[in-house]
Amino acid sequence: MTFPYTLPRLPYPTAALEPNLNRATIMTHHDKIFAGHVDALNRALQPYPILQQQPLTQLLLHPDRLPIPIREDVLEHGGAVYNHTLYFPSLAPARSTRPGTALTGAIDRCFGSMEDFLRALGRLSLSDQREGYTWLLSDRCGRLRLLFTPGQATALPLSPLFCLDLYRHAYALTYGDDRKAYVEAALPLINWDALSRRYRAVFTGQPPFPNP
Numbered sequence: 001m002t003f004p005y006t007l008p009r010l011p012y013p014t015a016a017l018e019p020n021l022n023r024a025t026i027m028t029h030h031d032k033i034f035a036g037h038v039d040a041l042n043r044a045l046q047p048y049p050i051l052q053q054q055p056l057t058q059l060l061l062h063p064d065r066l067p068i069p070i071r072e073d074v075l076e077h078g079g080a081v082y083n084h085t086l087y088f089p090s091l092a093p094a095r096s097t098r099p100g101t102a103l104t105g106a107i108d109r110c111f112g113s114m115e116d117f118l119r120a121l122g123r124l125s126l127s128d129q130r131e132g133y134t135w136l137l138s139d140r141c142g143r144l145r146l147l148f149t150p151g152q153a154t155a156l157p158l159s160p161l162f163c164l165d166l167y168r169h170a171y172a173l174t175y176g177d178d179r180k181a182y183v184e185a186a187l188p189l190i191n192w193d194a195l196s197r198r199y200r201a202v203f204t205g206q207p208p209f210p211n212p
């Protein structure tokens with residue numbers, strides 16, 4: 001991912017996640033909010049040809065190298081581009097996918113069982129009322145952990161398998177202010193095919209993202 005950044009195509013029709021997330025929610029989130037961050041990141045980098053050649057992950061990993069006038073914008077909008085690029089393909093129509101054997105084994109080892117993992121993910125997503133993301137991360141040995149990050153911070157340099165957007169804009173048009181209803185409805189939408197693919201990539205020496 002480098003300049004000029006473009007809006008990734010939504011990997012399913014806008015109504016594919018209904019009733020868990022309605023069409024208006026996905027359309028607004030992807031076509032307006034995500035697109036707005038892409039445009040704002042391109043605007044910030046427009047006057048800086050040297051920065052345009054660097055991958056987004058490098059810009060985000062080294063904020064001290066960003067010129068002060070655009071530092072805040074690149075972290076905010078660049079973080080949002082990175083996070084949303086992972087978020088949308090992390091979802092799929094409810095219960096349409098299943099985790100692969102390796103990922104299932106890792107979840108059992110690290111969390112006890114799939115049920116325990118989903119409970120922990122749900123609990124963490126409701127434990128902090130700030131807007132941000134809940135992440136499922138893997139280290140290079142395949143050990144899994146959960147993490148909450150506030151705002152548009154990323155989990156870099158850790159390898160993300162999944163992120164759940166906890167901004168109000170991710171669910172307000174379906175659930176109003178009810179974050180709990182959103183989190184419960186989002187768990188059956190986890191795209192286990194994508195997560196399993198990213199998990200396998202951890203062992204190839206290639207970072208699984210931003211090439212999900």
Ligand SMILES: [Fe+2]
Binds near residue numbers: 033165
């Ligand atoms: Fe979002």
